Amino acid sequence: MARFQVARVKVSWTSLLTLAHFTYLLVGATIFQILEREAESNSRNHFQLEKLNFLANYTCLDGPALEKFVEVILEAWEKGVNPSGNSTNPSNWDFSSSFFFAGTVVTTIGYGNLSPSTVSGQVFCVFYALCGIPLNLAFLKQLGKCLTIHLGRLERGMLSLVPHKRSVEVLAVSLFLITGSLLFLIIPPLLFSYVEGWSYGEGFYYAFISLSTIGFGDYVVGTDPDKQYISVYRSLAGVWIIFALAWLALILNMGARIMVHAIGLTHPGFKKQEEEEDVSSSKLEDGFGQTAIQSKI
Numbered sequence: 001m002a003r004f005q006v007a008r009v010k011v012s013w014t015s016l017l018t019l020a021h022f023t024y025l026l027v028g029a030t031i032f033q034i035l036e037r038e039a040e041s042n043s044r045n046h047f048q049l050e051k052l053n054f055l056a057n058y059t060c061l062d063g064p065a066l067e068k069f070v071e072v073i074l075e076a077w078e079k080g081v082n083p084s085g086n087s088t089n090p091s092n093w094d095f096s097s098s099f100f101f102a103g104t105v106v107t108t109i110g111y112g113n114l115s116p117s118t119v120s121g122q123v124f125c126v127f128y129a130l131c132g133i134p135l136n137l138a139f140l141k142q143l144g145k146c147l148t149i150h151l152g153r154l155e156r157g158m159l160s161l162v163p164h165k166r167s168v169e170v171l172a173v174s175l176f177l178i179t180g181s182l183l184f185l186i187i188p189p190l191l192f193s194y195v196e197g198w199s200y201g202e203g204f205y206y207a208f209i210s211l212s213t214i215g216f217g218d219y220v221v222g223t224d225p226d227k228q229y230i231s232v233y234r235s236l237a238g239v240w241i242i243f244a245l246a247w248l249a250l251i252l253n254m255g256a257r258i259m260v261h262a263i264g265l266t267h268p269g270f271k272k273q274e275e276e277e278d279v280s281s282s283k284l285e286d287g288f289g290q291t292a293i294q295s296k297i
Contacts (some may be wrong), residue, residue: 001177015141022126026127051066051070054066055191065233092114094231095235096222096231096232096233096234097114097222097234099234099235099238100221100222100235100237100238101114102128102238103238103239103241103242104215104238104241105125105128105129105131105132106128106129106132106133106135106136107136107213107241107242107245108213109210109213109214109215109241110215110217111215111216111220112215112216112217112218113220113223136242139242140242140245140246140249142245143243144246144249144250144253145249147176147246147250148250151172151173151176154172154175154176155168155169155172158171158172173238173254180247180248180251183213183244183247184207184240184243184244184247184248185204185207185208185211188205188207188240188244189203189206189207191203191205192206192207192221195221195227195229196221196224196227197224197227198219202219205219205221206219206221207244211241211244211245211248211282212243212248213245221233221234221237222234222237
């Protein structure tokens with residue numbers, strides 16, 4: 001592997017990325033622990049106190065019976081059944097909800113609030129994901145190319161008005177970023193806040209966590225049993241996720257390229273080594289491809 005000298009210390013591009021990645025994870029873990037551990041402890045203590053108060057008020061129940069009831073509630077929640085409300089709650093497996101779930105599978109969001117409970121459903125989900133994830137990646141890649149083409153057309157149109165290429169590129173990317181942010185990150189949280197009763201911050205949090213495919217499942221649209229949703233609400237949310245994913249992936253790729261370019265300007269050796277490793281990787285992939293073709297022949 002090619003190496004270069006930075007501040008009299010030999011460092012490889014791969015080693016630097018590995019170090020930066022795990023350092024980032026360690027810093028994140030530390031901050032999350034500081035921010036969330038006390039709140040979790042308070043919630044746990046509050047829950048235990050509520051259980052004791054419940055047992056004190058309803059003496060006909062004993063501890064084991066209450067624990068059994070809590071287990072039933074948790075099991076229902078894990079199977080996608082909201083314990084609050086009654087049996088008239090809307091189904092999690094109507095067409096709109098099923099379409100939304102299919103979208104979370106192929107996009108690898110996987111909120112975790114709903115999953116197949118039957119063996120046949122679980123087996124189908126495995127094969128559906130095996131075929132659907134590559135198809136979704138191919139679709140997002142093609143959609144990203146279309147967005148790039150439109151961005152190029154925007155730049156050419158602006159060049160006819162302003163003959164400064166660098167300024168036009170910056171302006172076109174800025175317009176692309178602002179327009180996409182409005183369509184996919186600014187306006188949707190407003191709608192979610194209105195329909196779901198969330199704050200705008202919660203709606204924005206849900207939007208970004210979904211589009212980044214993190215999908216914690218703490219906020220999911222269309223799951224409140226006390227609200228009446230239109231039948232296509234979750235389907236429209238699934239379509240929004242698909243198109244917004246392509247836009248966000250393009251933005252993240254731009255950000256990664258900008259970071260690599262900035263490092264290349266300050267340390268030219270990094271850029272040179274990355275190009276050498278890309279060439280080596282391409283040759284290796286070509287070699288594997290030729291070997292596979294020869295073996296078939």
